[in-house]
Amino acid sequence: MAGTLPPILLVGCGKMGGAMLEGWLERGVEQVVVVEPYPAAAAGFEGRVTLCTDATQIPEKFRPAAIVLATKPQQAEAALPGFARHAAAGALVVSIMAGKTVAGMTALLGGHAQIVRAMPNTPAAVRQGFTCAYPGPGVTEAQVALCDALLSAIGEVAWLEQEALIDPVTAVSGGGPAYVFLLAEVLEQAAIEQGLPPELARRMARRTVAGSGALLAASEEDAAQLRRNVTSPKGTTERALAVLMASDAWPKLMSEAIAAATARSRELAQ
Ligand SMILES: NC(=O)C1=CN([C@@H]2O[C@H](COP(=O)(O)OP(=O)(O)OC[C@H]3O[C@@H](n4cnc5c(N)ncnc54)[C@H](O)[C@@H]3O)[C@@H](O)[C@H]2O)C=CC1
Ligand SMILES: O=C(O)[C@@H]1CCC=N1
Numbered sequence: 001m002a003g004t005l006p007p008i009l010l011v012g013c014g015k016m017g018g019a020m021l022e023g024w025l026e027r028g029v030e031q032v033v034v035v036e037p038y039p040a041a042a043a044g045f046e047g048r049v050t051l052c053t054d055a056t057q058i059p060e061k062f063r064p065a066a067i068v069l070a071t072k073p074q075q076a077e078a079a080l081p082g083f084a085r086h087a088a089a090g091a092l093v094v095s096i097m098a099g100k101t102v103a104g105m106t107a108l109l110g111g112h113a114q115i116v117r118a119m120p121n122t123p124a125a126v127r128q129g130f131t132c133a134y135p136g137p138g139v140t141e142a143q144v145a146l147c148d149a150l151l152s153a154i155g156e157v158a159w160l161e162q163e164a165l166i167d168p169v170t171a172v173s174g175g176g177p178a179y180v181f182l183l184a185e186v187l188e189q190a191a192i193e194q195g196l197p198p199e200l201a202r203r204m205a206r207r208t209v210a211g212s213g214a215l216l217a218a219s220e221e222d223a224a225q226l227r228r229n230v231t232s233p234k235g236t237t238e239r240a241l242a243v244l245m246a247s248d249a250w251p252k253l254m255s256e257a258i259a260a261a262t263a264r265s266r267e268l269a270q
């Protein structure tokens with residue numbers, strides 16, 4: 001869907017809501033009404049959107065094409081019923097909340113809603129996000145196209161055919177940036193332990209992670225080949241990888257970590 005985005009109601013203007021909003025404003029959007037109880041969270045958007053602190057302040061005549069739910073899952077029960085009338089009027093509901101199922105949200109929205117579940121990630125803040133989305137029952141092709149336009153304003157989009165896959169997606173790409181930032185943190189710490197000055201260690205770790213990400217993004221080669229390209233036979237990297245790739249090390253730990261996060265995503269449905 002090219003061109004200006006239609007009117008959107010954004011519920012929750014925190015880290016993810018704010019990142020999406022910047023993407024829509026950059027792309028061009030007819031009107032955005034934001035419901036955010038803490039005005040400080042929406043600082044910087046004054047004058048560019050209509051700010052409300054709760055659903056009762058939404059202008060009576062506002063007819064959003066989409067309602068984007070970007071509160072925490074724990075806030076869903078209190079927040080969603082306030083938007084039942086907009087959902088009943090035919091607005092597409094797009095939820096980025098971890099765990100919350102289409103069935104659970106439909107109930108909170110009064111029993112009738114066309115809902116897409118989407119799972120973006122924080123690189124959305126620099127339009128480098130990756131989002132997987134699942135269209136629930138009754139979502140039309142035009143609504144899928146609208147949702148694709150909303151999500152592609154913050155990066156790349158992939159569509160899922162099964163709702164259950166949102167749980168592992170949440171674990172892998174939703175939370176994935178945290179694991180990469182942890183890598184930058186521990187690399188910096190290890191550099192300091194080997195005697196490098198802290199400021200240089202920090203710069204080195206950040207640029208190494210960011211530069212490797214840029215190379216991965218630009219390259220046609222598999223991550224495994226890019227890794228092998230660094231690893232000279234009998235060289236230094238080979239020694240480090242022998243530690244990191246040991247049977248009880250990174251590959252096993254990452255499997256356990258992703259399984260734990262996937263299980264937590266399923267729990268959040270309750
Ligand atoms: N942070 C991340 O990396 C990702 C988060 N998500 C999902 O996005 C959602 C938002 O996460 P964040 O942006 O990190 O959280 P956040 O805490 O930064 O933002 C949530 C916002 O919702 C507002 N809020 C609370 N109650 C509300 C209500 N009744 N009505 C309207 N707004 C209300 C809060 O004041 C806050 O500004 C969560 O459901 C999370 O599962 C999805 C993908 C990645
Ligand atoms: O940690 C969380 O629950 C959310 C979902 C994916 C990233 N942050």
